[in-house]
Amino acid sequence: MVGAALLTLGVLLLLVIFSGRPEDALGRVRSAGVLRVGYAIEAPYAQLGADGRVTGESPELARLIAARAGLPAIEWVQTSFDQLIPQLQERRFDLIAAGMFVTRERAGKLLFSEPTERVAAGLLHRSDARLPASLQAMAAEPGLKLAVLSSSVEHQQARQAGLGDARLVVVRDAVEGREAVQQGLAQALMLSLPTVRNLAAVGGAVPMLATPVAEGAEPGWVAFEFHLEDSQLQRHWNKAQAEVVGSPEHRALMQRFGFAPEDLPGPVTLAKLLAPAS
Numbered sequence: 006m007v008g009a010a011l012l013t014l015g016v017l018l019l020l021v022i023f024s025g026r027p028e029d030a031l032g033r034v035r036s037a038g039v040l041r042v043g044y045a046i047e048a049p050y051a052q053l054g055a056d057g058r059v060t061g062e063s064p065e066l067a068r069l070i071a072a073r074a075g076l077p078a079i080e081w082v083q084t085s086f087d088q089l090i091p092q093l094q095e096r097r098f099d100l101i102a103a104g105m106f107v108t109r110e111r112a113g114k115l116l117f118s119e120p121t122e123r124v125a126a127g128l129l130h131r132s133d134a135r136l137p138a139s140l141q142a143m144a145a146e147p148g149l150k151l152a153v154l155s156s157s158v159e160h161q162q163a164r165q166a167g168l169g170d171a172r173l174v175v176v177r178d179a180v181e182g183r184e185a186v187q188q189g190l191a192q193a194l195m196l197s198l199p200t201v202r203n204l205a206a207v208g209g210a211v212p213m214l215a216t217p218v219a220e221g222a223e224p225g226w227v228a229f230e231f232h233l234e235d236s237q238l239q240r241h242w243n244k245a246q247a248e249v250v251g252s253p254e255h256r257a258l259m260q261r262f263g264f265a266p267e268d269l270p271g272p273v274t275l276a277k278l279l280a281p282a283s
Contacts, residue, residue: 030099030235038077042067043098045086047154047179047196048203049262050104050227059083062199062262063102066121067229069254074245085177087156090114093232100242104197106158106225107278116239118229120270120278121250122259126159126222127198129186129205132212136193139220140166143193150174152182152191159195162222179204187211197225199263226270226278 034040044051044064051061059081071079082098089101093115107117130136137143143151144167152174153160163173174191176182182194183204194201201215229246231239249255251269259268 030232030238031241034076034099034238039080040071040076040078040100041080041082041098043082043084043089043092043101044103045084045089045178047086047104047200049199049264050197051102061104062122062259062264063104063227063229065258065262066249066255067100067102069249069258070229070242070246073249074241086154087177090156090230093230096232099231099235099238101230104200104227105230107228107275108158108161109279110161111230112279115233116231116236117275117279118231118239118246119243119250119275120226120228120273121246122227122264122268123224123270123273124227124264124268125198125224126162126195126218127201128193128195128216128218129183129201129213130193130216131186132214134192136216140168140218140222141220144168144172150191152176152185152194154179154182154196157196158225159197159222163195183207183213186213195222199268202263226273228275 042064044059044061046052049061050063051059054060064081068079082092084092086103089103089105090111092098093101105111107120111117128136137146140163143149150172151163151168153163153176155175155177160173160175174185176185179194179196179200182196185191186194187209194204195218198215198217205213205215229242231242256266259265
């Protein structure tokens with residue numbers, strides 16, 4: 006009887022221990038039969054087609070990787086860019102596919118996949134505007150205002166260059182940023198170069214141009230994002246991603262959304278990107 010009691014107690018202790026552990030995301034996704042993917046509208050990374058289908062560089066790449074990983078159907082969850090990380094932390098979705106850049110600050114809040122693209126920073130401005138070549142030169146012009154996406158890398162880079170909050174027009178998405186430039190609320194919108202090229206091609210009453218930021222903004226490295234506790238799902242995804250990124254199918258996808266072969270990540274790894282600054 007003593008032995009049986011001890012055995013029962015041991016089983017109960019194991020149940021308590023395992024019930025307190027976070028649920029395995031990979032197992033949960035397979036069990037539920039659906040992978041929940043969060044995104045925010047920012048073409049060409051993520052957008053809606055004319056038929057309402059979620060498309061763009063990141064969602065289409067996510068479809069390729071999910072298929073290679075043997076994961077089930079995808080359920081798309083749209084939100085604003087500044088809510089992607091909070092809602093991932095709240096487990097509203099299992100991963101983010103929105104062209105989000107790898108940063109050390111974000112690494113404290115989530116897990117990244119290995120990088121999928123390398124992209125430069127760009128400026129969207131009126132075709133008749135003449136802008137300084139660097140962020141620091143922009144900061145030296147007191148009347149110049151710059152539109153930036155809330156919680157974006159460009160938002161942080163503009164601040165570091167000396168553009169204070171009074172000089173920044175913070176917008177919720179790229180379309181709102183374009184409107185701010187068209188209406189003269191800001192002289193330029195700074196986002197990734199593929200994004201501003203896409204915005205410049207839209208047309209409208211005010212002709213727009215997209216130009217690269219010559220100085221003061223480092224290139225960004227795009228990746229997918231996971232909850233901090235979902236390392237098993239991250240590893241499974243990375244294994245499939247390594248077989249997809251750089252493949253002919255992926256290169257065709259990149260070209261379709263305005264990316265070039267030189268935008269591939271090359272030998273750069275996540276560990277290198279997150280290594281402490283020397």
